[in-house]
Amino acid sequence: MRTQVGIVGAGPAGLVLAHLLHLEGIESVVVEARSRQYVEERVRAGVLEQGTVDLLIETGVGERLKRESLLHHGIELSFDGRRHRIDLTGLTGGRSITVYAQHEIIKDLIQARLESGGRILFDAAGAAVHGLDGPSPEIRFRQDGEPRTLDCDFIAGCDGSHGICRPSIPDGVLTVYERIYPFAWLGILADAPPSSEELIYTHHERGFALFSMRSPKVTRLYLQCAPDEDIGNWPDARIWEELHARLSTRDGWTPTQGPIFQKGITGMHSMVAEPMQFGSLFLAGDAAHIVPPTGAKGLNLAVADVRVLARALAEYYASGRRGLLDRYSETCLRRVWKVQRFSWWMTSLLHRFDGDNGFDRRRQLAELDYVTSSRAAAAALAENYAGLPMD
C-alpha cells in the first residue's frame, strides 16, 4: 500500500489532519489500533475554543456541531462559597467557547472522511514506523492477522500520549519537559439537567471541583482526588456528597443530582517533547505534548498543530518548498508553551496541594480575588481560555 501522508491514530489530531489534507488534494491513510466503535464512544473533552469551532465549520464538518452544541459566553470561578462570572465574550471582543463532546467530533470526522472515499484502517495491531531519517518511511502493522506495510512520503504521529511514534525517535534527539501533579480528577457523567448554564471552576478547601455539561440533559462533573485513587472506593452516594460539599454556594446553588452512567479517573500531567519532528515524522497533539485538563486545552492544541502541519504539507506538495515543514516544530511550540503556561496556571490556582500551608492558601485566594475583580486580570484569563490565535 502507498500514500502521501501516513497518519498513526484516529483521534482529533489524526482525523482533522486527514480532513484538511483531503481539502488540499493530498492523499492520506489513517492507521488506528482501536475499533471504530471504540474511538466513537471514548469519553473525553467537551470544551472547544472559538478557533477550533471556526475551523470545523469553515471546512464543512460543523453541521451537527452547529445544531447540537451549546454556545457559552462566560465561565464562573467559585471560591469562599461565592460564584464570580468571567465574561469571556465581553473581555475578548466577541469570542466564546462551545460545549460539544470530543467523541461527537470524532463521529462527524469519520463520517466525512469515509463519505469522501478516505481510508481509515481500524483495528490495526502492532503499528511500528520505520525509515524515518531516509527517503521512504513506512508504517508496518497487522490487520486480520496479516502483516501490512504502508509506504509514505511523510508520517504524522497522531497516536496520543501512549503511542509508538514518539518512542520511535532515536535516543538523544528529543528533550522531554514535564511535571506530574500530586492529584487526579474523578469525572462523572450524570443524567441530570445542568443547574447552571455555564461551567463553574471551584476552589475549595476539600479540593478542586468542576461543574460542566454535555447537553441540556447531561451534567459532567469532576472532583480532585488522589493520583492513585481507586474508583471502587467511590460509590455514587459518596461522589454526590463530595460534589455537593465542594460546589454548593452560599446563595443555595447546588448541582442537580441524577443517575451516574459513566465514571473515570484522569491523571494530571504537563509534558512537552521538543522538537516535534524528526526526519519525515511529525508529531501532533497528545503525542507531542500533554496538558492537565484544567484549561480545557488538549483537543484544541491538537487541532492547532495539525492546522500548521496541513499548511506546511500543502506548501510542499504545491511547490516542493520545505520551509514551512522545516519550521513546523518551532511554529507549533510557541503556542504550545503559552498554552502549557495557562494550563499550569489554572491548575495551580484552583487545586489544593497537600504540602501547602496557610500562606499558600491565602495567596491562592488573593489571586482568585484579583482575577475576579480586576478587568485586566480577567481579560488575560478570558483571552487564553477562549483561545490564543492559531498561528
Ligand code: RFL
Ligand atoms: P488521542 O485522542 O489520544 O488519539 C490518539 C489515537 O491514536 C490511537 N493509537 C494508535 N493507533 C495505532 N497504533 C498505535 N500504536 C496507537 N496508539 C494509540 C488511539 O487509539 C487514539 O485513537 O490524541 P489526539 O488526537 O492528540 O487528541 C488529544 C485529545 O484527545 C486530548 O488532548 C483531550 O481529550 C484532552 N482533554 C480536553 N481537551 C480540550 O481541548 N478540552 C477539554 O475540555 C478537555 N477535557 C480532556 C478533557 C482529556 C480528558 N482525559 C480523559 C484525558 C477531559 C478529560 C477527562
Ligand code: PHB
Ligand atoms: C468537560 O466538560 O469535560 C471539561 C470541561 C472543562 C475542562 C475540562 C473538561 O477544563
